[in-house]
Amino acid sequence: MPTRKIAVLPGDGIGQEVIPEAIKVLRVVAKASGASFEFEEGLVGGAAIDETGGPLPDSTFRLCEASDAILFGAVGGPKWDDFPHERRPERGLLRLRKELDLFANLRPAKCFSMLVEASPLRRSVVEGTDLMVVRELTGGLYFGEPHGIERMADGSAHAVNTMSYTSREIERVARVAFDVARKRRKRLTSVDKANVLVVSQLWREVVTQVARAYPDVALEHVLVDNCAMALVARPTQFDTIVTENTFGDILSDEAAILAGSMGMLPSASLGGRGPTPERGCALYEPVHGTAPDIAGKGVANPIAAILSAAMLLRHSLNMAADAEKVEAGVVRVLEKGYRTADIRQDGTTAVGTSEMGDLIAREVLALY
Numbered sequence: 001m002p003t004r005k006i007a008v009l010p011g012d013g014i015g016q017e018v019i020p021e022a023i024k025v026l027r028v029v030a031k032a033s034g035a036s037f038e039f040e041e042g043l044v045g046g047a048a049i050d051e052t053g054g055p056l057p058d059s060t061f062r063l064c065e066a067s068d069a070i071l072f073g074a075v076g077g078p079k080w081d082d083f084p085h086e087r088r089p090e091r092g093l094l095r096l097r098k099e100l101d102l103f104a105n106l107r108p109a110k111c112f113s114m115l116v117e118a119s120p121l122r123r124s125v126v127e128g129t130d131l132m133v134v135r136e137l138t139g140g141l142y143f144g145e146p147h148g149i150e151r152m153a154d155g156s157a158h159a160v161n162t163m164s165y166t167s168r169e170i171e172r173v174a175r176v177a178f179d180v181a182r183k184r185r186k187r188l189t190s191v192d193k194a195n196v197l198v199v200s201q202l203w204r205e206v207v208t209q210v211a212r213a214y215p216d217v218a219l220e221h222v223l224v225d226n227c228a229m230a231l232v233a234r235p236t237q238f239d240t241i242v243t244e245n246t247f248g249d250i251l252s253d254e255a256a257i258l259a260g261s262m263g264m265l266p267s268a269s270l271g272g273r274g275p276t277p278e279r280g281c282a283l284y285e286p287v288h289g290t291a292p293d294i295a296g297k298g299v300a301n302p303i304a305a306i307l308s309a310a311m312l313l314r315h316s317l318n319m320a321a322d323a324e325k326v327e328a329g330v331v332r333v334l335e336k337g338y339r340t341a342d343i344r345q346d347g348t349t350a351v352g353t354s355e356m357g358d359l360i361a362r363e364v365l366a367l368y
């Protein structure tokens, strides 16, 4: 097998702590499976601003382009909160998504049976939750033109962001979502605000057209406000959800409550630069962000990063069987009662970030 190159961008806050644990597990996979991985680190976010003045240095972008996959931590933090819009750490991530054309963001939210009590929601509500949010990632309000703030001489101001989508952008993410749904329970919920927004009317029209090629997948359209309510009231009714960028940002954070903790949620951002959306250089990141309140303490949950590494194996390296071993390793460690602080319950054993990484790495190795 050729050596696979993985760009490693830990970024800021707990990104610096959880990404080494994901690499620990990937090294075990390489050793046990005979695959060969080369890891090369790049600066991004606040860490890059401090070193180079900007959130995404050219060298990092080139490294990403030349890699088979990108393992990304998180960006941002109070230190850079007052930076001008274009120079904020988040711009580094947004530019990567846009320039690599990573338009399909897969965010699975699963409630592991042993973590049911970690969710603030009742057992009867969350038990059995297993859903996938497919968030469009390179369009909508995040990137629409025009955007900007106009300052008037009288001291007042006017700010604009534009929600904009072409039918092509909608169609390609819809296809990815239908493909995902087809491999799951064959139910797709398309989320929009078609009762108010014309963008959503086009969204609904295009998704309905794409559905014709997927007669085996049941499609429903749900308004975003109603979806937000249903997600916490009846989460098990959902299988695959597809939605535009901003709605997906919000709904995927809400879905974290179903999984017990943000620290459990991985993601994959697949792109259009490869022969298929699954074969371009894709980016894998935990959904949790930099968590400045716990950063540097060694207590962050590395499971989201480790599950992101599993998605990397599955989607970018065609190593689905190995991805399953990583996922099974995580389940075994949870079954044995080890917990980081975010998912702590009575009767479990408290562990820190690197101990959790060690435990999972050991279980994964034992599965070969």
Ligand code: IPM
Binding pocket: 075, 076, 090, 093, 094, 249, 287
């Ligand atoms: C996410 C984050 C990002 C987003 C930020 C960090 C730019 O909230 O990945 O959900 O808004 O997309």
Ligand code: MG
Binding pocket: 249, 250, 253
């Ligand atoms: Mg978000």
